[in-house]
Amino acid sequence: MQLERLRNGLREVLKSNQFWRDRLVDVQGWDDFESLPLTGKDELVADQGVNPPFGSNLTYELDRYVRMHQTSGSSGDQPLRWLDTKESWDWWLRIWSDHVYRSAGVTPTDRVFFAFSFGPFIGFWSAFAGAERVGALAISGGAMTTEQRIRSLRDLGATVLLSTPTYALRMALHAxxxxxxxxxxxxxxxxxxxxxxxxIPSTRDAIEAAYSATSFDHTGMTELGPTGHSCAQRDGIHLIESEFIFEVLDERGRPAEEGELVGTNLGRWGMPLIRYRTGDRVVSSRETCSCGSPYLKLAGGIRGRVDDMLTVRGVNLYPSQVEEIVRRHAGSSEFLIERRSVEQMDDVTVVVEEAPGLSVERLEADLRQALGVRLGCRVVQAGALPRADLKAKRIVEVP
Ligand SMILES: [Zn+2]
Structure with a gap:
């Protein structure tokens, strides 16, 4: 079924989509598919740079598209812009209603509260419209303070909450x-x-206790689509293989149980992705799940990024982004990133060895400006931090 959908879709795409015409050949069977090149986010960003503003991955004339969303640009890149047609937007909403909400037991009697900002990121909008498609009452928590959200979800009798895990815990604390x-x-x-x-069991337990609720995980990407959700078994994420082709590949691009998740979407032909490297590090399992789902499971959900990543108050940071800014202030001084878990949230402190003209206040301000989140900074004596022989251990876990 996947192969048939892919072949039908590619037939349309290869007529007019320059991005994929330059990269792909027609696919007859799985051998052909597996010999197609992998595509990385860097290529998409570069393409949108050369062919602004939307890049060359467009199958149709622009009038055919009805929505534009963009990524957060959290990997330090330019944000990626992504267009949807009426058909591909319907595809998003159908996945939300028939897979993500259904697996969480959301029904038309539910009132679903969205504790999100409703910026240009696709997740909030698709989840909101997907709840409407279920027939539930969808309630926006955009442009509200945490207190307003808390009061709103109580006053309106919301039965389902959508938010980042960190924010769910923050709301509970604030309440x-x-x-x-x-x-x-x-x-x-x-x-x-x-x-x-x-x-993550300890985080999930904390959220469930705080809300007296059952918590579910959902995975998705602006550029790829809503890819998966957790189930009643609660030990991982099922990938929605009726709407995507998923592969897990090792560093050399060979199929593996553990490695990088690679996805191909099968319902977004106006701006499709074929063998897209998600950058997510996963462990896959084909064992039968007691929930009855036949889909591939990612044991323990997404384990992290292929390259290291920090998540501070819902903002994803790469050590390389922090380094870029620290280096501007402290030159080649040694530094490291201390990470500690406080109330299930990542708390990050940047520790820098003293350098001429280094001002902690200015460094903190610059980090906040560039990364969109506040990181604490501490200056220590020159020579105080451990030296690595080859590769610096940039992130240090602090109990
Ligand atoms: Zn399951």
Whole structure:
């Protein structure tokens, strides 16, 4: 079925889509598919740079597209812009309603509260419209303070909460400070994305206790689509193989149980992705799941990024982004990133050896400006940090 959908889609794509015409040949069987090149985000970013503003991965004339969204640009790149047609937007919503919400038991009687900013990122909008498609009552929590969201979801009797795991915990903490207990709210289900927290047992336990609810994990990417969700078995993520082709490949591009997740979408032909490297590090399992789903499972959800990544208050950071800014202030001084878990959230402190003209205040301000999140900084004596022989260990876990 996957192969047939791919072949039908590619027939259309290869007529007019320059990006894929330059890269692909027609696919007859799985051998052909497996010999197609892998595509990375860097190529997409470069293409949009050369062919602004939307790049050359367009199968149709621009009038055919009805929505534009973009990535957060959190890997330090330019944000990627992505267009959807009416058909591909419907595809998104169908996956939300028939897979993500269905697996979490969301029904037309639910009131779904979205504790998100509703910026240009596709996740909020597709989840919101997907809830409408279910027939549930969709409630935007955009442009609200945390307190307003807490009061709103209580006053409106919301039964389902969508947020990042970190933000769910932050709301629960803040509610307690206000003398409110979200465990007594009507919330019975929470669905989380953006961070792997809802697949991390201790984090999930904390959210479930705070809301007296059952928590589910969801995975997706702006450029690829809504890819998966956790199930009743609660030990990983099922990938939605009826709408995508997924592969797990090792560093040399060979099929492996553990490696990088590579995805091909089968319902977004206006701006498709074929063998796209997600950058997510996963461990896959074909063992039968007691929930009855036949789909490939990612044991423990997404384990992390292929290259290292930090998540601070829902913002994804790469050590290389921090380094870039630290180096501007402290030159070649040694530095490291201390990571500690406080109330299930990543708390990150940048530790820098003293350098001429180094101002902690200015470094903190610059990091906040560039990364969109506040990182604490501390200056130590020159020579105080450990030296590595070959490769610096940039992230240090602090208990
Ligand atoms: Zn399952």
């Amino acid at each position: 307690r400070e206000l003398g409110l207990d979200l465990a007594t709210s009507e919330i019975r289900v929470t669905i989380h994305a953006g961070e792997p927290g809802a697949s």
